[in-house]
Amino acid sequence: MREVAASFDNPVMLYSIGKDSSVMLHLALKAFYPSLPPFPLLHVDTTWKFREMIAFRDATVARLGLKLIVHINQDGVARGINPFDSGSALHTQVMKTEGLKQALDHYGFDAAFGGARRDEEKSRAKERIFSFRTASHAWDPKNQRPELWRVYNTRVNKGESIRVFPLSNWTELDIWQYIMAENIPIVPLYFAKKRPVVARDGTLIMVDDDRMKLRPGEAIEEKLVRFRTLGCYPLTGAIESDADTLEAIVSEMLTARTSERQGRLIDSDEKASMEKKKKEGYF
Amino acid sequence: MASLREYLAAQENKSFLRFLTCGSVDDGKSTLIGRLLYDTKLLFDDQLATLEKDSKQHGTTGGDIDFALLVDGLEAEREQGITIDVAYRFFTTDKRKFIVADTPGHEQYTRNMATGASNSDLAVILIDARKGVLIQTRRHAYICSLLGIRHIVLAVNKIDLMDYRQDVFDAIVAEFTKFAEPLGFQSLVSIPMSARFGDNVIAASANTPWYDGPALLAHLESVDVDTAVTDGPFRMPVQWVNRPNLDFRGFSGTIVSGRIKPGDKIAVAGSGRTSTVARIVTQGGDLEAAAAGEAVTLMLADEVDISRGDVLSADKARPEVSDQFAAHLIWMAEEELLPGRGYILKLATAQVPAQITALKHKIDVNRLEQYAAKTLHLNEIGYVNVSLSQPIAFDPYAQNRDMGGFILIDRFTNATVGAGMIDFGLRRATNVHWQALDVNKQARAAQKHQKPAVLWFTGLSGSGKSTIANIVERQLHAQGRHTYILDGDNVRHGLNRDLGFTEADRVENIRRVAEIAKLFTDAGLIVLVSFISPFKSERRMARELMGEGEFVEVFVDTPLEVCIARDVKGLYAKAQAGAIKNFTGIDSPYERPETPELTLKTVASDPALEAERVLAFLREHGYVA
Structure with a gap:
């Protein structure tokens, strides 16, 4: 992170409000202490995030005294893009991928931190x-720069940029252990609680606001659930769980039999979907 | 939840092994890693379901689970059935955590293999039992040794297809061992294996009763690869100067070797300045000690000029500092290496312009032989001399990967075109008296925070040159600048006492003074020369001796009558009386400067005001800040 701050003119940290973002932000606070991280946070808001995520985001920024840039793809809003009618693929493409590109171009960021981990997905x-x-903003997987030792090539020409993934070598379990060891605040949605959910397409979707219309035969149930991963609420499946403490979550993880992205509806859209999205500029 | 806490504590104390798998195409690397993940229960149900589905569609195992599909991530690879890039995988057992770099077998992806090897402590080299030791096996073994991997596992895979025969295994091991001997590996363990069926991967196999060594996993869990970087001398490349406010100045970086504690004496490699560690600052509170691998912020006891790219090191064991070294170089770009062309070199946090001055030889990795070459192509390895535009601190790669490994970057495309490992510095005595050799004019001037210059005051005797020059020097000195005055009268008392006032002697007089002024600018000083220097050609000679922009001609333009009237030293009276011959203005000419940088008038002005004009000129033109 210091390498980026020292080498780039205008870096930014992508802040998605999830647990990985929380860990990444925590690392930044440590890396630059006693200075504050010398870059702003950027949240690309799809307008469909859980309300608790937005509240947590605003509280975190206020508590730490950081600068936050919130970007919403107004073009997408105007076109009425939403996950229910547009489908998850188009929604993600427009509100997330396009939105991110817009923000990076608009502010001229030449380096952007992301919380992605190598254990998440094959590509x-x-x-x-x-x-x-x-x-x-395109990624060419066949023409990546070799990365040897801890020597990073940080040179870019004007207009080009670098995405930086400081958590590359962390696993999901590492993330939880670190949150526990360092007492890092995370969004309460990760903890089990009674929440209103609807069973849809094999997952449990939480009814976060009245934009969610019920389909015939669906009913809202109160269930004890939590989330392993957070995104847009209509696209993020909850799991039934009674894990309401960090210890319980880690215990649950150790015996888990499904990977965390399974709750993400966007990955299963089509095969090799993540790789495609990344070539197009998705984080 | 006490047991969970204990479990997590145990997790944190687990040791950690980074290894890579390499081998030729279709040797079964990806299958082996998939097998490790599968057998150590790191696969989730949904990943298994995808795997089973994919195995039927793309699999090469006839409907059985094809473990390779698990790790071959990119679409193109799935279609071609080969691993293109380096993929990183993670798994954990009760004893250790592992990061595996799965690297490509194809020759054209050798650079990716080097990438994987650069961060690994151990390499698993796969050999297809049916094919034996191939050219690429040798290449991979050599690259591993070059990148400092000291521990090798020779996995003789697909032994099932050779009916688990011991003689096949023994022959391959014998051939490889002979080849690898000069590479100096610390440990070499050979294991007969079938990744597809799991023989000797996790547990000893009943199919190879003649083999009494460890299974792969048991060996990976127990092999001691401690590289002991914490025992080396202290090194911390400065990444970032931490300056939240005027009261705090810290130096942030990751310690790459050794240990440090408050009170330890450190040296800044490069400038050679020393200081003492005052505090080790972290967000969790100050530390009493820190060791290799930790990212910290150090506060020093003294105000020392340190910036990104400097290396803080143990005072008693400093790294080499040089602008030339010999290194092994792996070429990684389509465009060939051109000796003499300018590249950017990055080593630790330092980034400097560099060129390859000599390609000593190319290395044939199949025979470990050297031969002459004019250039390096993609994936070729050479031994080169590197010259930098300014000295940097480093250690030989064999002692410290972080202090001896560098990349070369193309100046225009910014692509990483080469990776090098420093063998040794090319200037002797770099450890002892390197300052004497490597500190140049810029370094001396930078240290003094000024641009060296010669202020050449010319004008008639009694015009006020020395008076103004003295005021200027006093002011500069008060500002902390480093100066020296060469005064005509003073120099004639010593260095030039053998010279008279004939035209030839006047020329020699100026030549000597100009040479001295040049030496002083080389020392980084601002030199004030106060000489009548009546002839244009000598003043031009002095100007041409100095570097671009270093010569500032100051014409003190006082009319002769005024000088005669002042006659501070009584010289005009003597000259007019004929007691002094060749006196400028009386019986020897003064050639007025045509385009001096400054013209000062002393009539109806005060010397202090004129001195201020000189100082303003120096500020405006960046000689002093």
Whole structure:
């Protein structure tokens, strides 16, 4: 992180409010202490995030005295893009991927931190820690810069940028252990609580606001659930769980039989979907 | 939840092994890693379901689970059935945590293998039992040794296809061992294996009763690869100067070797300045000690000029500092290496312009032989001399990877085109008296926070040159600048006492003074020369002797009558009386400067005001801040 702060003109930290973002932010606070991290946070808001995430985001920024940039793809809003009618693929493409590109272009960021980990998904496993993007934000997996030792090539021409993944070599279990060891605040949605959910397409979707219309035969139930991963609420499946403490979550994890991205509806859209999204500029 | 806490504590204390798998195409690397993940129960149900589905569609195992599909991530690879890039995998057992770099077998992806090897302590080299030791096996073994891997596992895979025969295994091991001997590996363990069926991967196999060594996992869990970087001398490349406010100045970086504690004496490699560690600052509170691998912020007891790219090191065991060294270089770009062309070199946090001055030889990795070459192509390895535009601190790669490994970056595309490992510095005595050799004019001037210059005051005797020059020097000195005055009269008492006032002697007089002024600018000083220097050609000679922009001609333009009227030293009276011959203005000419940088008038002005004009000129033109 210091390498980025020292080498780039205008870095930014992508802040998605999830647990990985919380850990990444915590590391930044440590890396620059006693200074504050010398870059702003950027949240690309799809307008469909859980309300508790937004509240947590605003509280965190206020508590730490950091600068936050919130970007919403107004073009997408105007077109009425939403996860229910547009489908998850288009929604993610427009509100997340396009939104992110807009924000990076608008502010001219030449380096952006992301909380992605190599253990999440197969194509992520091959991504560099310093991952080069062309001026149009594209990723060319066959033409990545070799990354040897701890020497990172931070040089870019004007318009090009680098995505930086400081958590590349962390596993999901590492993240939870670190949250526990360092007492890092996370969004309460990770803890089990009675929440209103609807069973849909094999997962449990939480009814976070009245934009969610019930389909015939669906009913809202109160269930003890929590989330292993957070995104747009209509696209993020809850799991039934009674784990309401960090200890309980880690215990549950150790015996878990499904990977965390399973709750993400966007990955299963089509095969190799993550790799495709990344080539197009998704984080 | 006490048991969970205990479990987590145990997790944190687990040791950690980074290794890579390499081998030729279709030797079964990806299958082996998939097998490790599968057998150590690191696969989730949904990943298994995808795997089973994919195995039927793309699998090469006839409907059985094809473990390779688990790790071959990119679409292109799935279609071609080969691993293109380096993929990193993670798994944990009760004894250790592992990061595996799965690296490509194809020759054209050798650079990716080097990438994987650069961060690994151990390499698993796979050999297809049916094919034996191939050219690429040798190449991979050599690259591993070059990148400092000291522990090798020779996995003789697909032994099932050779009916688990011991003689096949023994022959391959014998051939490889002979080849690898000069590479100096610390440990070499050979294991007969079938990744597909799991023989000797996790547990000893009943199919190889003649083999009494460890299974792969048991060996990976127990092999001692401690590289002892914490025992080395203290090194911390400065990444970032931490300056939240005027009261705090810390130096942030990751310690790459040794240990440090408050009170330890450190030296800044490069400037050679020393200081003492006052505090080790972290967000969790100050530390009493820190060791290799930790990212810390150090506060020093003294105000020392330190910036990103400097290396803080143990005072008693400093790294080499040089602008030339010999290194092994792996070329990683399509465009060939051009000796003499400018590249950017990055080592630790230092980044400097560099060029390859000599390609000593290319290395044939199959025979470990050297031969002459003019250039390096993609994936070729050479032994080169590197010259930098300024000295940097380093250690030989064999002693410390972080202090001896560097990358070369193309100046225009910014691509990483080469990776090098420093063998040794090319200037002798770099450890002892390197300052004498490597500190140049810029370094001396930078240390003094000024641009060296010669202020050449010219004008008639009694015009006020020395008076103004003295005021200027006093002011500069008060500002902490480093100066020296060369005064005509004073120099004639010593160095130039053998010279008279003939035209030839006047020329020699100026030549000597100009040479001295040049030496002083080389020392980084601002030199004030106060000489009548009546002839244009000598003043031009002095100007041409100095570097661009270093010569500032100051014409003190006082009319002759005024000088005669002042006659501070009574010289005009003597000259007019004929007691002094060749006196400028009386019986020897003064050639007025045509385009001096400054013209000062002393009539109807005060010397202090004129001195201020000189100082203003120095500020405006950046000689002093």
